[in-house]
Amino acid sequence: MRRWVEIAHHIPGRIRLKYKVGLMAQLMQYNLKDFDEVVAQIPAFLSYKLNKSTGSIVIEYNSELVSAATINDLFGESDDRVADAYYLLSEYLQAEGITQ
Numbered sequence: 001m002r003r004w005v006e007i008a009h010h011i012p013g014r015i016r017l018k019y020k021v022g023l024m025a026q027l028m029q030y031n032l033k034d035f036d037e038v039v040a041q042i043p044a045f046l047s048y049k050l051n052k053s054t055g056s057i058v059i060e061y062n063s064e065l066v067s068a069a070t071i072n073d074l075f076g077e078s079d080d081r082v083a084d085a086y087y088l089l090s091e092y093l094q095a096e097g098i099t100q
Contacts, residue, residue, distance in 0.1 A: 005019045006018050008056060010068065014059070042093065044065040044066040045061055047059075048060070065092075066092070071085075
């Protein structure tokens with residue numbers, strides 16, 4: 001099964017994801033300004049850049065707050081590891097008071 005996004009390149013602090021064309025269409029339904037305001041509250045998140053022509057997104061994050069291994073797992077192929085990474089990030093955000 002092919003995923004919506006796949007890791008194209010990853011170094012600690014910066015990851016490039018390739019995404020399916022349909023994902024961009026879904027993202028464009030949302031107001032990205034609202035999305036920007038939400039992610040700006042997450043200390044580990046530094047920036048992102050969507051590139052429609054290459055079908056990719058580059059995410060820069062603080063690798064001192066979130067490990068590269070967790071980010072790899074979050075976008076990896078193992079559903080169990082994706083779930084573990086999601087819960088690890090959720091716990092971190094709750095500890096930082098970012099979510100309820």
